[in-house]
Amino acid sequence: MKSGLREITILGAGPGGLLAAMFLAKAGIPSLVLEKETFPRDKICGDALSGKVVEILKKLDPALVDRMAQNPQIIGSYGVTFVAPNQKALRVPFKQDYSTLSPAPGFISKRLDYDHWLAEEARKNPLIDLQEGGAAVDFSRENGVWICRDKAGEEIVRSSLIIAADGAHSRFAKQVGGMKMDPKHYCAGLRAYYTGVKDLDPDNFIELHFLKNFLPGYFWIFPLANGRANVGVGMRSDKMQGKKINLKKEMLRLIDSDPALKDRFADAKLESTIDGYGLPLGSEKRSLSGAGWMLVGDAASLIDPFTGEGIGNAMYSGYFAALQAQRCLESQDFSAKAMSQYDEEVYLRLWDELKLSKRMQELVKYPWLFNLVVNKATKSKTLSEMISCMFEDLDLRDRLKSPSFYLKLLFNR
């Protein structure tokens, strides 16, 4: 595959890369998207598409959300159930009075289906040249022009600007962006598909279990179309290394013997392999761009450190990369200084959330506090509504980090 000279090349057709291409196309700007796999392709993930995904798709084109909602493989989800270490469950709708909401505030879909759907949507636009089945693995820059090469050293394309959206193992981020894996800001995750898990939520609430014997890790059950469920575990890499944990063994042990889980999995069938992948967390600020390049999504380490959500953040960064690319083309300025506006915009939108989630991630260190919040919230309508609003309202979420919030909880009956 030789693609000549292009102004903009996007590496990777995951949600981050595709959104960059789609926003560029909306502005009338063509791009080449290089994808190493061929769609439909799998991506190891929890498969939960948060409200942020819906929000950014609406910004691109509200009709997209309607089409997504009509896809039978992409099901609406209306909330999240937190299960505390004391096994108390707190069911928190993403929005109050959710039963009348259309489209749903969140969705869940195998990435095999969601990414394929999004790629097909992107392909409809003639300004997007999506080329599959070829990985760019080597990058050099001569006289302001990037040269991307494949494994055999063959030139694939020359380009003024690279948007690297090639995921958690991004070659470009390592080779050019100087990104290093830091176990304190990285999580390991496993994912499996099951059928026959009992008592899945009737409104497709996703379930996050903080199990006493598995802290500071978490276990999830996310309902999917056709009675299936995405089941998985995640734990911060430094914690795992410290405790010498074998995640796969732990996951199977929990399914077999944890009192909150074993009955629900008694008749369940594992219908996939159990696969792992990394989650580069956005719990510290990094440099996301340089002369003629930007990092997007997992390549830029933008996953929420508390919820593990990375799809929405990848799509948002794709949007900001498209805005920056447009500015570069207009001014013909691809310098690192010009590009740094991209970093500013990404963190202006995401940093407050990421910072708070980092604090909430630390809360899991105190199981008693977790139990306390959930105990109180199951008894108090006001508190459970407040937690529900926290998904929308950052100021409310901010209260979680204040000691007075917990004091009030302790003494408020």
Ligand SMILES: Cc1cc2nc3c(=O)[nH]c(=O)nc-3n(C[C@H](O)[C@H](O)[C@H](O)COP(=O)(O)OP(=O)(O)OC[C@H]3O[C@@H](n4cnc5c(N)ncnc54)[C@H](O)[C@@H]3O)c2cc1C
């Ligand atoms: C176990 C697990 C559970 C998760 N659960 C959730 C969840 O429930 N909800 C959520 O929002 N997030 C979740 N995440 C995070 C989410 O999967 C990522 O944040 C998201 O996929 C990032 O999107 P992206 O476009 O940046 O990268 P990706 O989705 O990884 O896409 C990158 C693309 O680049 C391609 N590529 C790679 N290298 C090259 C190359 N050299 N040349 C060309 N193409 C290349 C890949 O094939 C891929 O298509 C989870 C992650 C893991 C590991």
